Amino acid sequence: MGREFGEVILDLQSVSLAFGGVKALTDISFNVREHEIRAIIGPNGAGKSSMLNVINGVYRPQQGEIILRGQHFTRMNPYKAARAGISRTFQNIALFKGMSVIDNLMTGRNLKIGSNLLQQAFWWGPARREELAHRAKVEEVIDFLEIQHIRKTPVGRLPYGLQKRVDLGRALAMEPSILLLDEPMAGMNVEEKQDMCRFILDVNDQFGTTIVLIEHDMGVVMDISDRVVVLDYGRKIGDGVPDEVRANPEVVSAYLGASH
Amino acid sequence: MPEMASGQALDTFPRLLVEHARVRGGKPAMREKDLGIWQCWTWHDVAEEVHALASGLAEMGLRRGDNLAIVGDNRPRMYMMMTAVQCLGCVPVPLYQDAVANEMLFALLDAEVRFIFVEDQEQVDKLLEIRDQLPLLEHIFYDDARGMRHYTLPYIHDIRELVAMGRVHNRNHPDLLAHEIAAGAADDVSVMLYTSGTTGKPKGVRLTHAAFISAARGGAAFDHLSADDDILSYLPMAWVGDHLFSFAQAMVTGFTINCPESAETVMNDLREIGPTYYFAPPRVFENLLTQVMIRMEDASRIKQKMFHFFMAVARRSGAEILDRQPVSLLDRILYALGDVLVYGPLKNVLGMSRIRVAYTAGAAIGPDLFRFYRSIGINLKQLYGQTETCAYVCLQPDGQIRFDSVGKPAPGVEVKIADNGEILVRGPMLLKEYYKRPDATAEAINADGYFMTGDAGLFDADGHLKIIDRAKDVGKLANGAMYAPNYIENKLKFFPYIKEAVVFGDRREMVCAFINIDIGAVGNWAERRGIAYAGYTDLAAKPEVHGLIEECVEKANAELLREGPLADSQIHRFLILHKELDPDDDELTRTRKVRRNFVAEKYAPLIDALYGGRSSQYIETAVKFEDGRQGKVAADLAIRDPKTFPVERRAA
Numbered sequence: 001m002g003r004e005f006g007e008v009i010l011d012l013q014s015v016s017l018a019f020g021g022v023k024a025l026t027d028i029s030f031n032v033r034e035h036e037i038r039a040i041i042g043p044n045g046a047g048k049s050s051m052l053n054v055i056n057g058v059y060r061p062q063q064g065e066i067i068l069r070g071q072h073f074t075r076m077n078p079y080k081a082a083r084a085g086i087s088r089t090f091q092n093i094a095l096f097k098g099m100s101v102i103d104n105l106m107t108g109r110n111l112k113i114g115s116n117l118l119q120q121a122f123w124w125g126p127a128r129r130e131e132l133a134h135r136a137k138v139e140e141v142i143d144f145l146e147i148q149h150i151r152k153t154p155v156g157r158l159p160y161g162l163q164k165r166v167d168l169g170r171a172l173a174m175e176p177s178i179l180l181l182d183e184p185m186a187g188m189n190v191e192e193k194q195d196m197c198r199f200i201l202d203v204n205d206q207f208g209t210t211i212v213l214i215e216h217d218m219g220v221v222m223d224i225s226d227r228v229v230v231l232d233y234g235r236k237i238g239d240g241v242p243d244e245v246r247a248n249p250e251v252v253s254a255y256l257g258a259s260h
Numbered sequence: 261m262p263e264m265a266s267g268q269a270l271d272t273f274p275r276l277l278v279e280h281a282r283v284r285g286g287k288p289a290m291r292e293k294d295l296g297i298w299q300c301w302t303w304h305d306v307a308e309e310v311h312a313l314a315s316g317l318a319e320m321g322l323r324r325g326d327n328l329a330i331v332g333d334n335r336p337r338m339y340m341m342m343t344a345v346q347c348l349g350c351v352p353v354p355l356y357q358d359a360v361a362n363e364m365l366f367a368l369l370d371a372e373v374r375f376i377f378v379e380d381q382e383q384v385d386k387l388l389e390i391r392d393q394l395p396l397l398e399h400i401f402y403d404d405a406r407g408m409r410h411y412t413l414p415y416i417h418d419i420r421e422l423v424a425m426g427r428v429h430n431r432n433h434p435d436l437l438a439h440e441i442a443a444g445a446a447d448d449v450s451v452m453l454y455t456s457g458t459t460g461k462p463k464g465v466r467l468t469h470a471a472f473i474s475a476a477r478g479g480a481a482f483d484h485l486s487a488d489d490d491i492l493s494y495l496p497m498a499w500v501g502d503h504l505f506s507f508a509q510a511m512v513t514g515f516t517i518n519c520p521e522s523a524e525t526v527m528n529d530l531r532e533i534g535p536t537y538y539f540a541p542p543r544v545f546e547n548l549l550t551q552v553m554i555r556m557e558d559a560s561r562i563k564q565k566m567f568h569f570f571m572a573v574a575r576r577s578g579a580e581i582l583d584r585q586p587v588s589l590l591d592r593i594l595y596a597l598g599d600v601l602v603y604g605p606l607k608n609v610l611g612m613s614r615i616r617v618a619y620t621a622g623a624a625i626g627p628d629l630f631r632f633y634r635s636i637g638i639n640l641k642q643l644y645g646q647t648e649t650c651a652y653v654c655l656q657p658d659g660q661i662r663f664d665s666v667g668k669p670a671p672g673v674e675v676k677i678a679d680n681g682e683i684l685v686r687g688p689m690l691l692k693e694y695y696k697r698p699d700a701t702a703e704a705i706n707a708d709g710y711f712m713t714g715d716a717g718l719f720d721a722d723g724h725l726k727i728i729d730r731a732k733d734v735g736k737l738a739n740g741a742m743y744a745p746n747y748i749e750n751k752l753k754f755f756p757y758i759k760e761a762v763v764f765g766d767r768r769e770m771v772c773a774f775i776n777i778d779i780g781a782v783g784n785w786a787e788r789r790g791i792a793y794a795g796y797t798d799l800a801a802k803p804e805v806h807g808l809i810e811e812c813v814e815k816a817n818a819e820l821l822r823e824g825p826l827a828d829s830q831i832h833r834f835l836i837l838h839k840e841l842d843p844d845d846d847e848l849t850r851t852r853k854v855r856r857n858f859v860a861e862k863y864a865p866l867i868d869a870l871y872g873g874r875s876s877q878y879i880e881t882a883v884k885f886e887d888g889r890q891g892k893v894a895a896d897l898a899i900r901d902p903k904t905f906p907v908e909r910r911a912a
Contacts, residue, residue: 139295144406149524151296194887202407 006034015064042231056081087171088180097156108173161192181213271446281307290336293521313344316426324349332379354498361386380404446470464695475652475689476508487514530611541622570598578635603636626754627663665724684710735766741828755812770832772870838895
């Protein structure tokens with residue numbers, strides 16, 4: 001199955017981030033090409049989540065630049081990132097626990113809703129048409145992730161693996177062009193991991209979504225990603241296709257341990 | 261659309277479809293929930309699409325007499341494909357969609373399948389896995405295009421392409437299909453269903469249009485079914501019951517079949533559709549009841565009290581009211597009140613508010629379970645039949661419901677009991693033959709044209725048939741007392757905490773049992789008591805759980821004591837298995853019947869431990885995971901000795 005990658009869509013140049021005296025990221029550069037699955041790996045505290053937070057503007061790096069589709073951002077913020085088609089999931093699921101799956105997914109459509117509060121309050125005219133259109137989109141996500149049976153269940157009542165899936169669903173409801181996944185498979189059993197892998201690959205394949213993911217399960221990372229960046233103590237120590245990374249002695253000693 | 265030559269009898273399914281499109285073209289024939297909304301196909305839509313499918317298949321080279329396999333969940337297009345195939349005088353062969361590739365291989369080879377219609381990528385992948393072993397296979401059609409983008413093999417087609425091709429073909433050859441339909445005869449084979457293979461290799465059962473139409477007409481008249489009824493089609497299409505209820509009866513009466521959104525949403529879809537006609541095997545009714553009971557245990561005190569009070573009223577008089585028997589005025593008033601407060605809301609939650617007739621079959625149903633549903637006002641009845649008889653032998657007439665019988669012979673069916681107790685049946689609904697197995701056909705149908713069911717039974721004084729067990733399963737204990745394993749297992753399985761039971765005792769001194777706990781019910785029970793567990797194996801090993809099951813077994817023993825010849829069948833020893841019996845490990849059939857001999861062989865050390873008086877036994881078992889990998893489950897199983905009650909022996 002041949003896969004085609006496009007141009008570089010996201011380019012990070014010499015990004016450095018520090019919290020007071022703690023250097024989280026030091027002079028990191030890497031890029032992401034359109035339609036690829038790009039993994040960021042590294043031991044705990046290597047700066048992986050910080051990296052994602054820089055990409056979608058939660059953290060502002062002291063140095064460096066983010067180039068998104070040729071546009072330079074020195075000051076990215078989450079709103080701009082979302083507008084630019086970047087959506088993400090979180091390591092600790094950040095859903096509204098008391099709300100149903102549908103409602104949670106509908107929040108993912110928030111940015112795309114054009115009608116004002118008054119129109120929505122009366123569910124009148126354009127607001128009604130708009131909500132129906134958004135709901136139809138959300139139903140497609142539900143169908144895609146095979147969560148029809150929990151459509152109306154409050155998220156807090158769902159098992160962890162399904163909550164993760166709903167989290168992914170909300171990110172998908174935004175129809176992102178770049179999807180950031182922060183440990184999408186943490187804490188899952190083998191079967192749930194397999195399901196999640198399949199969904200990630202399907203998203204990438206069907207919608208052509210570019211995916212940047214952090215993951216600890218090496219088997220998963222090496223299987224599904226096209227290129228891997230390796231971080232250690234805030235520095236980049238490796239970058240390349242999985243086989244290259246696996247063969248890189250520095251990576252092996254820092255993270256992978258004995259090759260297996 | 262092909263016009264029917266006037267005066268042609270409605271004796272094949274394609275002709276019935278043309279008639280429905282003419283008479284009730286605008287009425288809903290099928291519904292399916294898709295993207296959260298119920299989509300509808302009228303009889304006109306169905307006829308149009310069926311004819312497009314049929315023309316497409318003709319163009320692709322399907323020839324009269326060919327078999328076409330259908331594999332997938334219950335979806336409108338899967339049902340349409342059945343009739344489309346029949347239009348060309350070919351035979352649809354529905355197969356179980358959850359079978360692994362190698363299980364499908366046998367049927368595909370046996371039926372010499374050239375064309376196959378499958379639901380989705382999962383099924384296509386299975387076929388590609390065994391592609392090398394299927395030299396005859398020419399075309400694979402799929403219904404759901406998801407994930408199929410990269411499948412560029414020339415013999416894999418989207419069903420929509422076939423429909424589009426068929427429409428063009430129809431325009432160019434407007435008479436072809438009408439000719440094909442007119443060429444069909446009532447005694448052509450309309451479907452081939454594979455037996456589940458509880459015994460030996462599966463056999464292809466060839467049933468004719470005449471057989472299924474007579475069975476469907478008989479049943480529809482018996483229960484006054486009409487075009488206004490609704491049914492939820494959620495049981496495997498490869499199973500004879502679904503073919504009778506969701507296909508043949510819908511085609512005969514013109515009622516609406518409703519397909520669920522997915523296998524997990526059936527409960528919800530049931531509630532939304534509110535079928536008037538319902539069919540489920542006992543385990544579905546059992547699961548529903550277990551869920552109700554679990555939720556009641558979590559309900560507030562007042563609700564619990566109310567529930568138990570009115571359920572007692574219902575037990576006393578509910579079934580009698582349904583059967584129009586005399587009941588005291590006070591109970592009538594209480595029952596009416598209970599209907600408002602408890603039974604009505606309960607039926608609503610179960611999606612059973614509109615049910616006029618519900619059937620169960622496939623396995624014996626626990627009397628208490630059966631009584632529960634009838635007592636809350638659901639007209640649940642039993643029927644008896646096999647694949648070979650279109651699932652149509654005996655039906656329970658309204659108002660004459662027995663908990664322990666399967667009713668009277670259905671209209672047009674002759675039933676008699678052979679000298680050895682075996683049930684023999686004769687009628688228009690019998691199979692034509694086993695495919696390519698004249699030996700098996702000759703063995704199953706005797707010289708007088710009776711089909712030998714292999715079940716042991718007897719008629720009671722009112723002419724109701726009672727099934728005791730499989731004829732070959734009924735045995736004797738060492739002391740000569742009657743031993744009917746299924747009967748004992750069903751008694752155990754009625755307890756919500758017990759999901760599956762396998763008993764042993766033929767030619768032995770005492771009866772012993774393997775138990776599978778119900779992870780839902782026992783898990784909930786454990787949670788309420790603060791017992792932590794890490795999965796089935798762990799939960800099954802908890803001493804508290806053993807205590808719980810021991811109580812259930814002792815209750816079953818107390819009941820057995822009162823049942824005359826079965827008093828000697830009390831369970832002396834039992835153990836809780838460390839893994840759930842699973843069709844993937846060949847321990848159950850795809851219809852979830854226990855394969856007793858296989859289980860006995862596989863777990864021989866456990867049986868030895870039960871009869872050897874040991875108090876525990878170590879066992880290691882290979883298991884197949886859903887992804888096809890193999891693994892091992894090991895455990896040290898404790899064996900318990902529940903209380904048994906002395907049997908009083910009266911001097912003869």
